[in-house]
Amino acid sequence: MKLEIINGHLVDPKNEINQQANVYIADGKVIAVGKQPADWQADQCIDAKNNLVLPGLVELSASLREPGHEHKATVQSETKAAAAAGITSLACLPTTDPVVDTPAQVELIEQLSQSSGQCHVYVIGALTTNLNGENLSEMAALKAAGCVGVSNVFHPMKSSLVLRRAMEYASSQDLTVFSYPLVHALANHGCVHEGITSSRLGLPGIPAAAETAAVAFQIALIEELQVRTHFCRISTHRSVSMISRARFDKLPITADTSILHLYLTDQEIQGFDGLCHNQPPFRTLDDREGLRKGLQDGSLSAICADHQPHEIEAKLAPFQSTEPGSSTLETLLPLTLELVKEDALTLSDAVNLVTQQPADILGIPAGNLCVGAYADACIVDLNHSWILNSENMLSRGKNTPLLGDQLNGRVTHTILNGKLIYETNLQ
Amino acid sequence: MRHFLQIDGLNTEDLHHILDTTESFTSVDDRAVKKVPLLRGKTIVNLFFEPSTRTRTTFELAAKRLSADVLNINIATSATTKGESLLDTLFNLQAMNTDMFVVRHPESGAAELISKYVDSHVSVINAGDGRHAHPTQAMLDMFTIRKHFKDFSKLSVAIVGDILHSRVARSQIEALNLLGTKEIRVIAPRTLLPANVEQLGVEFFQNCREGLRDVDVVIMLRLQKERMQGGFIPSEHEYFQLYGLTPERLAIAKPSAIVMHPGPINRGVEISSEVADGPQSVILQQVEYGIAVRMAILSLAMSSDDSLDTGSNN
Numbered sequence: 170m171k172l173e174i175i176n177g178h179l180v181d182p183k184n185e186i187n188q189q190a191n192v193y194i195a196d197g198k199v200i201a202v203g204k205q206p207a208d209w210q211a212d213q214c215i216d217a218k219n220n221l222v223l224p225g226l227v228e229l230s231a232s233l234r235e236p237g238h239e240h241k242a243t244v245q246s247e248t249k250a251a252a253a254a255g256i257t258s259l260a261c262l263p264t265t266d267p268v269v270d271t272p273a274q275v276e277l278i279e280q281l282s283q284s285s286g287q288c289h290v291y292v293i294g295a296l297t298t299n300l301n302g303e304n305l306s307e308m309a310a311l312k313a314a315g316c317v318g319v320s321n322v323f324h325p326m327k328s329s330l331v332l333r334r335a336m337e338y339a340s341s342q343d344l345t346v347f348s349y350p351l352v353h354a355l356a357n358h359g360c361v362h363e364g365i366t367s368s369r370l371g372l373p374g375i376p377a378a379a380e381t382a383a384v385a386f387q388i389a390l391i392e393e394l395q396v397r398t399h400f401c402r403i404s405t406h407r408s409v410s411m412i413s414r415a416r417f418d419k420l421p422i423t424a425d426t427s428i429l430h431l432y433l434t435d436q437e438i439q440g441f442d443g444l445c446h447n448q449p450p451f452r453t454l455d456d457r458e459g460l461r462k463g464l465q466d467g468s469l470s471a472i473c474a475d476h477q478p479h480e481i482e483a484k485l486a487p488f489q490s491t492e493p494g495s496s497t498l499e500t501l502l503p504l505t506l507e508l509v510k511e512d513a514l515t516l517s518d519a520v521n522l523v524t525q526q527p528a529d530i531l532g533i534p535a536g537n538l539c540v541g542a543y544a545d546a547c548i549v550d551l552n553h554s555w556i557l558n559s560e561n562m563l564s565r566g567k568n569t570p571l572l573g574d575q576l577n578g579r580v581t582h583t584i585l586n587g588k589l590i591y592e593t594n595l596q
Numbered sequence: 597m598r599h600f601l602q603i604d605g606l607n608t609e610d611l612h613h614i615l616d617t618t619e620s621f622t623s624v625d626d627r628a629v630k631k632v633p634l635l636r637g638k639t640i641v642n643l644f645f646e647p648s649t650r651t652r653t654t655f656e657l658a659a660k661r662l663s664a665d666v667l668n669i670n671i672a673t674s675a676t677t678k679g680e681s682l683l684d685t686l687f688n689l690q691a692m693n694t695d696m697f698v699v700r701h702p703e704s705g706a707a708e709l710i711s712k713y714v715d716s717h718v719s720v721i722n723a724g725d726g727r728h729a730h731p732t733q734a735m736l737d738m739f740t741i742r743k744h745f746k747d748f749s750k751l752s753v754a755i756v757g758d759i760l761h762s763r764v765a766r767s768q769i770e771a772l773n774l775l776g777t778k779e780i781r782v783i784a785p786r787t788l789l790p791a792n793v794e795q796l797g798v799e800f801f802q803n804c805r806e807g808l809r810d811v812d813v814v815i816m817l818r819l820q821k822e823r824m825q826g827g828f829i830p831s832e833h834e835y836f837q838l839y840g841l842t843p844e845r846l847a848i849a850k851p852s853a854i855v856m857h858p859g860p861i862n863r864g865v866e867i868s869s870e871v872a873d874g875p876q877s878v879i880l881q882q883v884e885y886g887i888a889v890r891m892a893i894l895s896l897a898m899s900s901d902d903s904l905d906t907g908s909n910n
Contacts, residue, residue, distance in 0.1 A: 368790035369604075371704040371727030371766055376791075441705030485683055487703035487726070 170212055171195045172587055173205075177217025177548060181224055182521035183537035192222060194544040197587035202538060213589065215582055217548045223520055224537050225257025225545030225585065226502060227527040229425055230401065231476040232494070233290070235281060236274075237266025242478040242565040244278065247498065248287035250564035252591040254499045255547030255580040256474075258528065258535040259288055263295040264322050270295035270306045272314035279315060287590060289545070291317045291531055293347055296335050300324040305335055308342045317531045318399070320347035323448060333390055340396035345532070349401050350383035350408070351449070360489045362450040366435040372488060375450055377405040384408045388415045391422060399530055400424035402475060404449035406459020413468035423530050424468070426460045427475035428504045429495060429570070431513075433457075437570065443484040443491030444570040461513050464522060471527040474501040478566020496566030500557065502549065503576035510577070544587035553579040553595050599711045600893050601722045602729040603770035611738065611774055617892035618739050618885070624661055625888065634895050635664035638695040643686075644723070645671045645701040650859055650883060651723050651733070655698050658890035667694070686710055690718060696898065697721070704728035704763075719897040727763050733858055734767035736889040738775060740882050741813055744854050748772070752779040754807055754849070755798075756839055757817030757866055758788045758828075764858045765817060766796070773797045783807035783839065787828040804839060808848040815856045816841050819866050832865050841867045846876065854878045 172194040179190040179202070186202070193201040193209060200206055228251065234242040251259055261278060263269035269278065275292045282290035294311035296319040298304040308319055319339050326332040339346045356379040361367045363374025384400065388411060391398050403409060403426045412424045433451040445451065463469040477494025484491045505523050508514045514522070528536030535545060554577050559567035583591035603611075624630055640659045642652055652668065659666045671685060686697070696719040699707045704726030711720040724730040745751055753772055759765045759782050772780050780798045782789065793800050801807030808814065819835060829835045841855065855867075855877045863869050871877060 363791045365792040365795045368792055368796060369766070371725075371729070371763055373727075374791060441708050482681070485709075486681065487701065487706040487709055489703050489705075489726075 170587060171210065172213045172215070172544070172584070172589070173209075173211040174215045174217050174222055174546065174548065177220050177222035179222045179538070180516055180520045181538045182517045183224075183525045184539060187517050192538060192546065194584070194587045197544055199538050199540055199542050199544050201540060215548065215589070219550070219552075220581060221549040221551055223255065223547050223549060224524045225535065225547055225583065226255050226523045227531065227533070227536050228256045228259035228476065228498065228501065229471055229473040229527045229530065231259045231261055231474065231498060232264060232478065233261045233278070234478060235265065236277060241480050241483070244281040244290070245285040245287075246563075246565040247476070247478060248282060248285045248290065250498045250562070252287040252583045252585065253563045253580060253593070255502050255549065255583055256498060257288055257545035257547070257583065257585050258291065258531075258533060260291045260293050260317060260531055262293055262322055263300065263320065268295050268299050270298050270300075270311070272310050275311060275314040275316055288585065289533075289535065291315070291533055293318045293320050295319065296321040296339065296346065297326070297331070302326040303331060305338055308339055308344055312342050312344055316344070317533060318345040318347045320349070320401070323349045323351060325353040329386070333394070336390060336396045336398065337394055340394065345397045345399050345530070347399050347401050348387060350380050350387060352379050352382045355379035355382065360446060360450070360493070361438055362435040362452045364435060364453060366438055370438065370441065377407060377452065377456070380405050380449060381407045381411065384411050388420065388422070391415070391420050392418075395421060397421040402427055402430070402449055403460065403463070403469060404430055404452050404456060406456045409459045409463035409468050413463065413466065416468060423470040425471040425473050425527070425530070426463070426469055428472050428497060428501050429475070430460055431457065431472065431508065432504065433570065438488075441488045442570065443486065443488055444495070444568055444572070446484070446488060446491045446493045447495060448493040461508070464514060464518075470522070471530055472501070472505055472522045473527065474498050476564070478564050479568045481567070484568050495569045496562065496564045497569060498564055499562055500569065500571055500576065502580065503578045506549070506551065506578045544584060546584045547580050548582040549578055550581050550595055551578050553577070555579055597897055599720045600731060600897055601707050601711060601720065603731050603734055603767050603774065604729075606774065608774050608776065611735070611771060614735055614889070614892055614896065615739050615742055617896060618735070618889045621888040621891040622885070624891070631661050631663055633663045635659065635662040635898055638664045638898060639693065640664045640666050640696045640698060640894070641689055641694045642666065642668045642698045642723075643671065643689065643700070644669065645699075645706070646724070648700055648723070650886070651700065654883070654886040655723060655890050658887050658894055661887070662891055662894055664894070682706065682709070683713055686713065690714060694718065696894070698723050700724045702726055721893060721897060724763055727761050727766070729767045730763040731767045732886075732890055732893055733764050734771045735893065736882055736886045737768055737815070737856060737858070738771050739885050739889055740856060740878055741854075743881070743885070744878065745812060748775040748777045751777050751813060752781065752811040753777055753813040753815065754781040754783055754811040755815045755817065756783040756804065756807070756841065758819055758823065759784050759793065759817070760788045760790050761820065761823075762817050768815065769796050769798055781807050781811065785829065785838070788823070804845050805848065808845060811849045812853055813856065814841065814846065814849055814853055816861075816866050818858065818860065819862060836865055839866065840864070841871050843868070843870050843874070846871055856882060859883065
């Protein structure tokens with residue numbers, strides 16, 4: 170099977186390509202870029218004239234909800250949504266039911282994703298058994314089963330001592346710890362950023378210090394232990410400063426933020442809209458600008474969707490009782506490209522933050538179109554404007570504060586392992 | 597106005613309109629037959645997800661004096677403990693052809709949520725949601741103040757105590773600001789103040805000596821017993837020493853100052869009995885005016901006057 174993508178504007182940050190270039194694919198791999206190989210006869214040709222051609226996107230955090238929460242979403246439904254969003258690799262979280270703390274759970278998810286065939290799915294395993302924060306999971310077994318990292322997500326660790334040991338043990342299995350920095354006692358069941366909005370609405374707030382204190386504490390541990398750590402969903406500008414300093418000091422730290430945190434602040438929550446309930450919470454304008462700056466100067470290495478699909482009922486309650494999180498796979502790319510329009514990022518840097526850099530964080534072979542690499546790519550019509558609504562979202566979760574908003578840029582084709590798996594005709 | 601959910605979103609004229617309407621209802625109380633037929637044939641459901649005596653009974657009396665049929669439902673001990681969701685409970689009650697819900701709920705935003713899902717002819721009145729708002733209490737407090745002082749623009753008002761957890765304080769602050777109050781002060785230790793409190797339009801003081809100086813109105817807030825466990829204050833004793841309203845402390849305020857409290861009061865915790873029962877206390881007047889204020893708000897909500905609508909954006 171030979172496939173060619175012609176006339177498109179290729180952006181491949183890894184190879185420093187940002188110009189019109191054809192891509193030639195055979196047997197699932199990229200065999201040439203720019204120059205047509207000798208004796209080339211394509212079985213299929215995609216004309217990407219006026220469109221962008223990108224390496225397939227790599228998503229650091231998507232909750233696929235299966236097993237255990239199939240009323241929210243399934244591996245099949247969400248990987249389909251990923252394909253339509255140009256995402257060809259994603260990492261899913263251990264917060265299923267049962268928790269992903271044994272090889273059997275990893276294998277189940279891998280089987281489900283293979284039979285769906287829409288996206289490469291990588292599993293982040295539980296750092297502690299049943300995420301109880303107390304007993305270490307069998308990390309060597311999880312790694313052998315294919316886990317790309319371990320995390321306790323937002324479940325608290327029993328003590329700082331257990332955290333230290335878990336980080337060390339993960340390190341000796343050569344596993345990256347995906348840390349969600351939060352001092353739970355300071356967060357104290359809050360549901361919005363602590364500030365004027367929480368005061369006005371009478372909602373319990375989560376102070377910025379609930380995050381920054383945890384980041385500072387863990388940086389101190391990492392400095393001593395030299396354990397590879399990725400900070401997930403940084404939401405405050407002070408955390409960005411600390412991470413920036415730690416990276417300058419050559420500590421083995423990376424960090425990401427979510428796409429919604431680059432746009433939304435606590436000001437959006439005026440009407441108790443449960444769709445704005447997020448963890449970590451949307452913070453202030455200063456924080457939002459600090460996160461954007463962190464992406465510009467390299468303190469933050471990736472933008473992620475932080476995809477959390479929910480059933481409708483999960484958001485139909487008083488704000489504090491709604492479940493946090495948004496369904497965001499399908500907005501990751503348009504909103505990332507919007508940052509380019511707003512001059513917050515160059516096109517190449519923006520693409521890098523959702524392709525090669527998250528791939529490096531996960532340690533997976535993805536995020537570029539090098540000759541010989543797996544041919545995962547997407548084609549984007551940059552000029553297509555569309556309104557996000559529950560009908561055109563493929564994710565089973567329709568929970569996003571952006572419903573009804575106009576988005577610019579839409580994926581027209583997605584290629585996985587050299588095969589066209591998604592195509593849409595835009596009007 | 598169809599819904600009455602919060603003070604925020606109303607304007608100064610709206611508040612005066614409510615206060616003027618209240619004035620016209622105060623005389624109903626003095627009649628031999630304390631009833632007017634304004635809401636005859638209407639069904640009002642008091643939907644209380646949290647225990648309450650004063651607020652529920654004054655709403656009930658207000659509705660009955662307007663000749664409405666009233667149903668009291670105490671959900672704290674019924675449906676939601678059976679796993680029924682807030683909205684399912686609501687839809688079931690709405691199916692019984694009710695015209696209005698008076699809602700009290702322990703979570704902020706509950707009344708607004710309900711207002712978004714009721715049928716278009718049904719009104720929702722917020723009788724207190726979490727820490728967010730208690731707008732009818734704030735209106736009866738404004739009415740009480742207006743009874744004693746004509747001009748808000750000359751008044752200094754101090755609110756003393758647990759501002760952080762108080763829906764009453766939030767609504768009072770909004771109403772006092774709308775009515776053009778000269779000076780609004782809050783007095784509390786930092787642990788009982790919400791973040792960025794000054795952005796609510798108040799000045800904050802950490803001690804009564806400065807905070808009460810020359811004020812016209814002192815509003816004391818109730819201190820919940822559980823605040824001692826949460827590490828907000830060390831003890832009732834120390835709290836009373838620092839913030840309890842005693843005759844000596846009240847003397848710092850203007851001689852003409854009035855003392856208010858949304859109730860129920862904790863004698864010897866936030867207020868001494870001498871002050872609570874003393875000549876400057878208007879605490880029982882507040883309760884009395886509570887009925888007329890609620891009659892005004894119920895009747896305005898049930899009238900077709902859409903000029904007042906605190907239902908948020910829709």
